Amino acid sequence: MANEIRMVEAIQQALDEEMARDESVLVYGEDVGVSGGVFRATKELRESYPDRVYDTPLAESAILGLGVGLGATGYTPVTEIQFASFAYQGFHQLVQHATRLRSRTRGTLGVPMTVRTPYGGGIRALELHSESFEAGYAHVPGLKTVVPSNAADAKGLLTSAVRDPDPVMFLEPTSRYRASREAVPEGEHTVPLGEAEVVREGADVTVVAWGAMLAETLSAVGRGDADVDAEVIDLRTVSPMDSETVLDSVRKTGRCVVVHEAPRTAGLAAEIIARINDDALYYLEAPVERVTGYDVPFPLFAREDAYRPDAERIRRGIERALSA
């Protein structure tokens, strides 16, 4: 059975079902209780689980730091950071404590915390509400970083994240929250962390994307010429990265384009290209192209469309890869 629901509803469903399944799950953060979250991802959870859903004071470092203590002593914290760019105020708690408690205690303590946060542009939000910082999180050992691109994966990946014994950064593409209604399995639905998905098979070029860029990529290849047969890979978990799926595809197509909304320098495209160089260089028929945001602070919304890769820019990237 599958329901046609939006991504934000799929997220709410995953939280609801995981709270029903596991009494150790606590949901807390700014405005997640009474109001159900500014995007309504925690809607009605407080009514169902009055003792396990909490509004906290406005303090991101506290939200993540509390999770370290809760997580190490038997709870499964699922926190919401209202907008990803405010997670920087708790970044040190992730880097200095949550992600290294397991290794520094040699496995005697761990932090099974999931940090949910909306990220990325496309909704004409305020300054510092649109950044894509996944590369920063991917650079932190001990952390897993997940970015769903569609409603079904959002439910399945979030379920897996909550069940994961280690800290997971769960980045929800804000522009996809209500973009469409999609079929989402009812009841138990998990998508393993660390596995990419080939969402469209093709023979001429591999396009790797995740999060909000997946829809732009599909739109780019969908209205391409009939002779462009692109294989599209949704990375889904950016760390740990499933490079095997990417490498297998590149070995088949010989060409690759990586798309991300984040700034170009030291972005994840660089890592993907490095892995291709390590293990599939001699299969390449052209240099790997990247289509990314620019190395500028995410602009206010009058220039947002100029910053974000769209179908047109992705299309040009594919053409460069094919023409080389």
Added chain:
Amino acid sequence: MTREQVAEFSIEYVQALDEEANLDEAVAPDLDDEQLLEFYRLMRLARRLDERAVALQRRGELGTYAPGVGQEAAQVGSATALAPEEWLVPSFREGAALLARGAPIHRLLWYSMGMEEGAEVDGANFPPSIPVGSQPLHATGIGWGKEIAGEEEAAMVYFGDGATSQGDVYEAMNVAGALDAHVVFLCQNNQWAISTPRASQTRAGTIAQKAVAAGIEGVQVDGNDPLGVHAVTRDALESARGGDPVLVEALTYRRSMHTTSDDPRVYRTEEEEAEWEARDPIARFERYLRAEGLLDDERIADIAEEVEGAIADEIDRAKEGQKRVVPAEMFDYVYAEPTSELRRQKAEFERETGGGETTTPEEGSSGDERAGGGEVSGRGE
């Protein structure tokens, strides 16, 4: 125009055993002779361990070490008020508190020998926090969990006067108050944050009053008085167990260096050090116990000998364990299940370094088995 006072506060200072070792019966906690002698033994053990550890560091046998000389009463007095199953969240100078919790001496040494084995958790103790002031939130998280679970237990976190300049310390106290977290904030105000004196750290007259803004109780205690610290912490924990967090400021002095990398002669005077030497917590407590007839020269010599022997054995044990460090184990505990990339990197590491003995979390033995032998706890048994 209306002007009226809408808030006022006062901070209480508590002392049970004064500088002349006179006891205030009204404040003193009810402890039997055995407990009093155990406090003394733990303080002596911590002091001697610090001396030996600094000497080992000077000989190149130990990495950077943070001695707690002068703070034994603040730590032993408070840590002994926490129930064994309640969580202690230390900073990085809580050797005496951890000894009072029964932490094995060789583990404390292993940490300073650069081995993660030293931060393995044994009982309800968090590992040391090297970042300053970020760990109070962890105790608040634990204590909030107790409130949610309806359990009458508390957590206690240690930090110094310098840490109170960090935003996280305020966040922790504020959030603890808002969420009824079962937590005691134990600030050891040792007067110095490396070379920055307490007066340059904050304009606040006391550290304890920082609780006022968070709406929780703050109290100051003579941190060189183990009995006063114990009494105040015991009361604070009782309050915390009911959902009312407390900030305890233990006024003390870091008589030694910040760490073995630091030279306090650069920034403070011999006069100041001499003044605090006269207020030494162990000397004061010893004087009291002699007056009570619980200690004499002979018993003191016996305790010193016992402490010396225990530390010597544990230093040997720590060095034995150090010989068995397996470098490839750095890959083993990053995640509950190693990722495929980590497995690849571990295999690459083993290839490049010639492999050698390796263990994985699944097939490996515990750190103690590797290090050989049973535990020797700080607690006298």
